[in-house]
Amino acid sequence: MDGEIRLEELCKKFEDFVAVDGIDIDMPPGEFFTLLGPSGCGKTTTLRMIAGFERPTSGRILLDGNDVARVPPHQRNVNTVFQSYALFPHLDVSKNVAFGLKYHKLSKEERAKRVGEALELVSMTEFARRKADQLSGGQQQRIALARALVLRPRVLLLDEPLGALDAQLRKNLQVELKALQAELGITFIFVTHDQGEALTMSDRIAVMNRGRVEQAASPKAIYEEPETVFVADFLGVSNLLGATAVGQDGGACTVQIGDRTLRAQQGATDARGEVKVMIRPERIAVEPHSNTGEDRMPGMVERSVFLGGAYEVHVRVLGGELLKAMVPNDGGTGVGALEPGAAVSLHLPPDALRVLTTGEPAEEAADGEADEWAVKESNLQP
Amino acid sequence: MSRLRNPWGQPRFLALITGGYIVWAVLPVLIAIMFAFNDGRSRTTWQGFSTRWFTGETGSVMHDPALRDALGHTLLLAVICVAVATPLGVALAIGLQRWRGRGSGTVNTLMLLPLVTPEIVMGVALLLLFLNLFGGIGLGTDAQAIGQITFTISYVVVIVRGRLVSIGPEFEEAAADLGAPRRDQFFRVLLPLLAPAIIASAAVAFATSIDDFVVTQYLSSDASTTTVSMLLYSSARGAPTPALNAIATVNLVITLLTLVFAYLVYRRFAGRDEATSLATMEV
Helix, strand or coil: CCCCEEEEEEEEEECCEEEEEEEEEEECCCCEEEEECCCCCCHHHHHHHHHCCCCCCEEEEEECCEECCCCCHHHCCEEEECCCCCCCCCCEHHHHHHHHHHHCCCCHHHHHHHHHHHHHHCCCHHHCCCEHHHCCHHHHHHHHHHHHHCCCCCEEEEECCCCCCCHHHHHHHHHHHHHHHHHHCCEEEEEECCHHHHHHHCCEEEEEECCEEEEEECHHHHHHCCCCHHHHHHCCCEEEEEEEEEEEECCEEEEEECCEEEEECEECCCCCEEEEEEECHHHCEEEECCCCCCCEEEEEEEEEEECCCEEEEEEEECCCCEEEEEEECCCCCCHHHCCCCCEEEEECCHHHCEEEECCCCHHHHHHHHHCCCCEECCCCCC | CCCCCCCCCCCHHHHHHHHHHHHHHHHHHHHHHHHHCECCCCCCCCCCECCHHHHCCCCCCCCCHHHHHHHHHHHHHHHHHHHHHHHHHHHHHHHHHHCCCCCHHHHHHHHHHHHHCCHHHHHHHHHHHHHHHCCCCCCCHHHHHHHHHHHHHHHHHHHHHHHHHHHCCHHHHHHHHCCCCHHHHHHHHHHHHHHHHHHHHHHHHHHHHHHCCHHHHHCCCCHHHCCHHHHHHHHCCCCCCHHHHHHHHHHHHHHHHHHHHHHHHHHHHHCHHHHHHHHHHHC
16 A cells, blocks of 8 residues: 655754654554654654655655655645645635646546545535635635545645644544544544544554654553653653662562552563653552552542542652542542542552653653652543 | 713813824815816915816916926836836845845845935935946936835835735645645745735835935936926926926825725735735825
8 A cells, every 4th residue: 555654864953953853753554643742842843844845954754665855845745734724715615625636637527526526525515615714614624634635645744733623623523534534545644732632543653752753652552551751741641650660579570669669560670770650540549548568558638639520539648749540430439539638548550550761861850850749640631 | 070081081182183183284285286276377366166277278287298298207107116116026025035044134124224214315325326337327217217116126025025924834835735836836826815915015116106206306317307296396486387286186196096006905805904004104
């Protein structure tokens, strides 16, 4: 199948700022591939280099094996859906969609047919004669999509195409976009800073930070098996604890947190010394304080945040760190409804504890430690 | 307490100042226009309504050779000025907009210089230039046209660049992305989007050229290169007739119509606020 993109040691410097710092990514054909990261991480610059709007400082962009890094944008068989849609305001919808067909050798009838099909694909047939500024944001988004897809590109690039839409519309379009991609089998390269969006839609995600790829894997792997502190922190809610890895216990790494010793079976279990230990809130079990023993930490409920379907219980453990535990809402009788001050025991199963080496991004780790809670809440809602 | 002002009332004092200013500014012009329609030879005593100074057999704008030629020369200069300054200014604006790097800031400032240079300085400078350096061109129509183009280009650049900034680079990128080569990115996308600004700047260039006196005067040669404003200046102290008022009125009407046209075109495409700033810049 066509539509494979490979980035090899791709670099982009703007005067004294390195936007993309030598990345290698494989984007297999027909996949929904997402570049995810905070603003300024280089994801949009990467996309713009694939589209041809930015010239790489060094490195290669292979489209189905051919290096296109020096090919001007109008000669690349990739198309873009812009964040602001960039529909031509002086043309109506059907002329917008037909714009690029001029450069394909097509008869007039064939051209009209393709435009009709593209508009049908995005359910916008009845808007063909409207001007772009007479459309709502969601409608403009669909036309931008039709305008790109009508050219049957091998790769479709999407630069935060849902960014300007309200939450409900966003959700619907996420599902539609994913379904469309599956139906067409075109490689989609999607740029977003919204981790929820990335997890929902992607076949594969590359998490970017400071011009580098932190991890590229399936959404499940990114969420369940983050390889770096940054990834663990950026996706979802993570409890990140400073710890000392002291030894090996079977397949698990024994880590010391304060005066407690826990076992962690995930991640870099052979690491020693200063590490971070990470666990997702939904993997922590809140138990009565009488449950002591292995893999448990005593603590005190600081508050319980009602989230509808669940409670997020904040527990201050001995040693001062704050952990967040997700407790399903069982009607108000369970641990979720615990008063602040209640003593509890937290069960941290070894198979849910992950050892992360703090590695070279030293500032990142320092940030984490400076943060009193060592926990960052991201905007993923349960 | 009854003298306490009503805070929700109209600001009467400000309204008075505004009204007073408008009368002060417009009344002389209206009076001048009124005497263009005077039946007698006086420019101060009303002797009844007539259009003899516009179309009459003798001494009218239409039939007096001096007046007619001045009007013709004014319009000729204006047309040359628009025809040259507009495309040149558009090209300059696009070039400056795209030019990122060393020197671009300096050139951007230099582009605005003709707008703030006192016209008399510009006029003297150009005169010396044509007398001493470019003697081949000499004074007269060519020199006048070049002189006017020199500073009207600045207006074109300012207007077109404003529009370029609000258009942004994205539409051209979208066109490139859809397969359009450079040429088509310009002709199929950028030019149509710039059209209102181009038309508006052409109108401003036209009006500026018609109104210009200092530069045009300095670079003139003989009587055949006299424009309306020069004529008005030289005969105001001679033996003026209401024909001068008439030709001034024609001049004024042409300028006003051009600017109203520019305003309407621009507003139609680019929105009211930008259009207002455009109109106030010139008038």
